[in-house]
Amino acid sequence: MLMGGYHIAVVGATGAAGTELLRVLERRSFPVASLRPIGSARSVGKCVQFCGESIPVEKLDAGSFDKIDIAFFSAGGDVSRNYVPIACQADAIAIDKSSAFRMDPHVPLVIPEINAEDMRLHRGVIANPNCTTTVMLMALYPLHKIFRVHRVFAATYQAVSGSGTRGVEELTRQTKSWTEDEEGCSRRPAGDALSTATHHSHASHSEADKVFPHPVAFNLLPHVDSFLDSGYTKEEVKMQDETRKIMHLPELRVSATCVRVPVYRAHSVAVSAEFERAVSVEQAREVLAKAPGLQLVDEPHSNRYPMPLSVAGKDNCQVGRLRLDCALENGLSFWVSGDQLLKGAALNAVQIAELL
Ligand SMILES: NC(=O)c1ccc[n+]([C@@H]2O[C@H](COP(=O)([O-])OP(=O)(O)OC[C@H]3O[C@@H](n4cnc5c(N)ncnc54)[C@H](OP(=O)(O)O)[C@@H]3O)[C@@H](O)[C@H]2O)c1
Structure with a gap:
């Protein structure tokens, strides 16, 4: 060297x-x-x-x-x-x-x-x-240190750039197609201003070129990575296995549903976590406000909460929408967003x- x-x-x-x-x-x-x-x-x-x-x-x-x-x-x-x-x-x-x-x-x-x-x-x-696991843990881990997590439910909202440059190109191509072509017009609600737009032809892409199995523009794909016999996808199992390894909690139960969304950049996760110790929203806010690499954005009455567009290109993840979970014992629900190309990679x- x-x-x-x-x-x-x-x-x-x-x-x-x-x-x-x-x-x-x-x-x-x-x-x-x-x-x-x-x-x-x-x-x-x-x-x-x-x-x-x-x-x-x-x-x-x-x-x-x-x-x-x-x-x-x-x-x-x-x-x-x-x-x-x-x-x-x-x-x-x-x-x-x-x-x-x-x-x-x-x-x-x-x-x-x-x-x-x-x-x-x-x-x-x-x-x-895994990039989605990282975004979730940036908020979950500081809470665990104080309240001791013992099970987690998560739903993810994953950007197309998580599938690389070809995922980004596919969303762009399909978005153009939907706004310019007959294929899109036929699927939009009648009366939609876009449905009266001029129709243009576009180069068609073969099945082999496709990154996603269905249109991702104006759609949600409850399918990231391949399906396993259990019915979960590999991405969902990564969220459990990697969380266990990183947090040194080999028994932790994590049930995730991973969804690809028509967002270019930054993943978000809706998390409901159950803790051993009683948790309050005020205490959780205090903990998260001090956590490294994380910004607390939680002013719901002013419509301030984390969003992919707010974190895209930023190093810090953001957490917000904190509330006591009404279906779990000592449960807290929150929403975390992070640029998966930065903190996730x-x-x-x-x-x-x-x-x-
Ligand atoms: N995208 C994300 O948000 C993200 C986040 C975390 C982790 N990752 C991981 O990072 C990796 C790449 O993801 P990406 O999103 O960056 O994909 P990508 O945009 O498709 O880029 C793939 C890269 O790998 C190169 N490559 C492919 N096959 C190769 C080969 N046989 N020999 C040498 N280079 C080869 C490509 O080179 P050419 O241009 O020459 O084909 C390109 O530079 C994956 O393992 C993914 O899981 C991605």
Whole structure:
């Protein structure tokens, strides 16, 4: 390692999470001696911008991690499973944003505000948690420290950028189609001003190009990740398993329903949590107002509460709509929103690197 900086590789540098990671490294003045942006063969010939320089993207291969100190991975689980071990063999520390190693008992799964001390046990790989789980825990964990949580019900509202750049493109394409084309006009309520708009033809996209199984524009998809035999989706099970691991609560019960919504950026979660100790809204507000990485926005009578548009591009998550839950013992309901590309991915990963 050179004095004054680290040699950094970013696998997935052209993707949604990777692009954001480059911006976070710049903005937090992370000490970078050299940057190696890495993608697939599709990205060869492209450049990324970093600190005023245009740097060519390299194709991922077995030599990608030579002389690298820290390798950030955001290119999906298969790439991580194949290349994280190669990075470790080359003596790089891998910070992985995929789900490949999150539940490996030898891999710390870290949200720095919650379990930074777990990083001490790392053997070369540190995992970044699922983005929705992170947003939920930024508010749940501070409450747990005081009131001791023992079960959680959650419904998520997940932005399309959680599915990467192709998810964003699909929402844009469908939104244009709905406002301009017959397909959209036929499904809008009669009399809607938009339904009288001029019709334009648009390039059709094959089933194979699709990220989502149904239209996501003007719709809700109660389906994030694949279905399991239990009826839950993988994303919903991640919310239970990862929460247990991060909070060191192996018995905690978390029941989630994960929903994709036509929002570009920032995930939200409606949480109802039951605690061992009695909880009041005033006490909860006091705890959450002091929690790191979190902003309390809870003035319902002035219509002030967290929203995706309020947190998009911001480091802090926001929590609001605090109320005693009328169906649970010692229960509290709240709403939390957070930029999943920042706290759920890039920012959290850079915070881990800063702790290293
Ligand atoms: N989006 C989020 O909010 C979010 C949040 C937390 C975690 N993550 C995780 O981050 C990872 C990437 O997500 P994303 O949303 O950034 O996806 P994305 O926008 O689709 O980007 C995928 C990136 O991976 C690269 N890639 C794909 N296959 C590759 C291969 N075989 N070899 C080398 N590079 C390859 C792509 O390079 P090309 O451009 O060359 O294809 C691109 O840079 C996933 O594991 C995801 O679970 C995402």
